[in-house]
Every structure is written in structure tokens, then in C-alpha cells.
Amino acid sequence: MNARTLLKPIPKGSVFFAPLEGITDETFRKLILRLYPEWDFLACDFLRAPAAGRYPNKHLIKHFGKELFLDPQIQVKTMYQILTAYTAFTKELVSDLEKLQIPWLDLNLGCPAARVCGHGGGSSLLKDLKPLRPLIREIRENFTGRFSAKIRVGFNDDKNFEECIHMLNEEGVELITVHGRTREQLYKEPANWKYIKRAVEISKVPIVGNGDIWETNDINRMFEETGCHAVMVARGALKSPWMAQDYRNGNFFEKEKERLEKMKHFFTEFRAMLEEQNITSRGVMKQSKSLARYMLATESMENLRRKLLLSPTDKEFFAVIEQL
Numbered sequence: 001m002n003a004r005t006l007l008k009p010i011p012k013g014s015v016f017f018a019p020l021e022g023i024t025d026e027t028f029r030k031l032i033l034r035l036y037p038e039w040d041f042l043a044c045d046f047l048r049a050p051a052a053g054r055y056p057n058k059h060l061i062k063h064f065g066k067e068l069f070l071d072p073q074i075q076v077k078t079m080y081q082i083l084t085a086y087t088a089f090t091k092e093l094v095s096d097l098e099k100l101q102i103p104w105l106d107l108n109l110g111c112p113a114a115r116v117c118g119h120g121g122g123s124s125l126l127k128d129l130k131p132l133r134p135l136i137r138e139i140r141e142n143f144t145g146r147f148s149a150k151i152r153v154g155f156n157d158d159k160n161f162e163e164c165i166h167m168l169n170e171e172g173v174e175l176i177t178v179h180g181r182t183r184e185q186l187y188k189e190p191a192n193w194k195y196i197k198r199a200v201e202i203s204k205v206p207i208v209g210n211g212d213i214w215e216t217n218d219i220n221r222m223f224e225e226t227g228c229h230a231v232m233v234a235r236g237a238l239k240s241p242w243m244a245q246d247y248r249n250g251n252f253f254e255k256e257k258e259r260l261e262k263m264k265h266f267f268t269e270f271r272a273m274l275e276e277q278n279i280t281s282r283g284v285m286k287q288s289k290s291l292a293r294y295m296l297a298t299e300s301m302e303n304l305r306r307k308l309l310l311s312p313t314d315k316e317f318f319a320v321i322e323q324l
């Protein structure tokens with residue numbers, strides 16, 4: 001079955017698991033889909049457009065996940081994100097994704113990393129909308145599936161913000177995720193949800209609100225304060241991968257004991273999944289620690305966090321987890 005035949009408008013009130021470079025790979029998304037199917041949509045982290053030539057199909061499919069790619073129901077739940085720059089081979093990449101009938105393509109216009117912006121990619125494309133418009137047009141002309149964009153409110157400042165929303169609407173982008181910070185702000189200041197509200201007011205296409213959803217109830221708050229169509233959670237979803245489940249079950253007050261049980265369950269499943277993929281014990285430890293950093297980032301869990309992060313091997317790490 002061609003996954004595109006399953007594409008439907010994004011339902012209002014949807015909850016997205018954000019793209020997270022180095023984390024939201026196939027193994028991780030597979031686990032999230034299995035443990036917490038309440039996430040309505042998930043994203044692949046970005047695939048960089050080649051500086052020259054084309055990627056073989058094998059590489060394009062691997063980015064999505066070879067096994068997940070076989071399931072059309074999962075394909076339509078998944079945002080396939082690309083990151084590009086004016087000098088990169090965008091048209092070739094997009095045409096190849098079109099040939100593969102990828103149902104949903106997202107353009108990264110928010111990445112703040114110096115190495116990305118240094119090459120004119122990610123959020124640096126927001127500096128000047130004049131050359132950005134034909135780039136968006138080119139993608140739209142070569143991709144007939146759902147085309148969305150994920151933006152920050154600007155590069156150094158917000159002066160292009162409203163014009164950017166209008167331009168993306170005019171050029172046929174069908175869904176816009178707004179992260180309420182400029183590139184200059186990185187993650188330093190709180191995300192400003194007023195930009196999400198403003199985007200909702202001026203955009204004809206649905207807006208997905210993103211930035212600083214840390215607790216389950218922040219999902220409600222973002223919907224209420226901004227009127228956005230859907231929300232996207234990134235670091236908060238690493239802190240509580242079960243957040244969408246809590247949200248759908250109306251569980252807004254998580255007790256510490258309950259949290260520890262959920263963490264134990266998550267890490268046990270995570271380990272089993274990595275081992276199934278024949279990841280080395282060093283790899284298991286590295287990936288588990290990188291998640292523990294987010295999951296235990298609260299004052300009350302500081303001691304436990306330290307214990308986990310200082311574990312010299314995966315055995316010691318999971319011995320601590322088993323005692324939770």
C-alpha cells in the first residue's frame with residue numbers, strides 16, 4: 001500500500017514527539033511507538049541535503065528506518081525532516097524522496113548549531129526571506145506529499161517573523177511548527193508563546209506550538225494560551241517519554257513513586273531494544289546515560305542522576321535502575 005493514500009489532515013489537538021538529532025533514530029522511535037502510542041506524530045531528526053550528488057535510496061530509507069519504512073501506518077505518522085543550505089543539492093534530494101513516495105517532508109528552519117548555520121543552513125535561512133522563497137517554492141514544486149516547515153521566530157531578531165509565516169503560506173507549506181525563540185537566544189530564555197499565538201492569528205495553515213512544554217499540563221496551557229492546532233514536545237518528551245499517555249489519560253499530577261516506576265519500565269525496555277539490535281554494552285550505556293540526563297533533571301532526583309551518570313558500566317547503570 002502507498003502510505004500517501006492514508007494521508008489525512010492533522011487532527012486538532014494532536015501531540016507531536018519532536019525531532020531530536022542523535023536520539024530519534026529508528027530504534028528510539030520504534031520503542032516510543034510501542035510503549036506510548038498516544039503520541040499522534042513522531043519526527044525523524046534531520047537529514048542533511050548533500051553538498052554534491054545524490055544519496056542512494058538505501059541511505060534515504062535508512063534515515064527513516066528500514067523496518068519502519070515498510071509500515072505505511074507508521075510512515076504517515078512520521079515527519080521526515082531535511083536540513084539544507086542554498087548551495088546544497090535540495091532539488092535532487094526532494095525529487096528522490098518524492099520517487100520513494102515519502103508521505104511527509106519537513107524542512108528544518110530552526111537548527112541553531114554553529115556548524116549548520118556556518119554553512120548557511122537551519123535557522124540561518126531565516127535571515128533573508130528573498131532567497132528563501134524560491135527555495136521553498138522549489139521544494140513544493142518537486143514534492144507532492146505533505147510539506148511542512150519548522151521555524152524559530154528569526155535569526156538575530158524577530159523582524160522577519162510575520163512575513164515568514166505569510167511567505168510559507170503563500171508557497172504552499174501545509175503546516176508550520178513555531179519554536180518561540182530566535183537563533184540568537186538558543187535555549188537561554190524561556191520560549192515566548194506569544195509568537196505561536198500570533199502565527200495562529202495570521203496563518204491559514206495549521207500551526208504547531210513548540211518550546212518549553214515540560215509538564216503534562218503545559219500541553220493544555222499551550223493550547224489555551226496560543227490556540228495552536230497541535231503541540232510538539234522535545235526535551236520535555238525526553239524527560240517524560242510517557243507525557244502523551246499521561247495527557248490522554250488526564251494524569252496531570254505524577255507522584256514521585258509513579259515516576260520512578262515509569263522510568264524503570266522505560267529503561268528496561270530501552271535496554272532490551274538496544275540489545276536486540278546488537279548494540280555493544282558500551283553503546284547501551286552511552287545512550288542510556290544520555291537519556292538519564294534529561295529524565296532525571298530535577299532537584300529531587302539529583303542524587304539518583306549522579307549515581308546513574310557515574311556508573312562505569314551498563315551493568316552498574318542497570319543495577320541502579322533495578323532498585324528503583
Ligand SMILES: Cc1cc2nc3c(=O)[nH]c(=O)nc-3n(C[C@H](O)[C@H](O)[C@H](O)COP(=O)(O)O)c2cc1C
Nearest residue numbers: 018019020021045046179211212213233234235236
Ligand atoms: C538534542 C537536541 C536535538 C535536536 N534536534 C533537532 C532536529 O534534528 N531537528 C529539529 O527541527 N529540531 C531539533 N531540535 C529542536 C527541538 O525539536 C525543539 O524545537 C526545541 O528543543 C524546543 O522544544 P523543547 O523546549 O520542547 O525542547 C533538537 C533539540 C535538542 C535539545
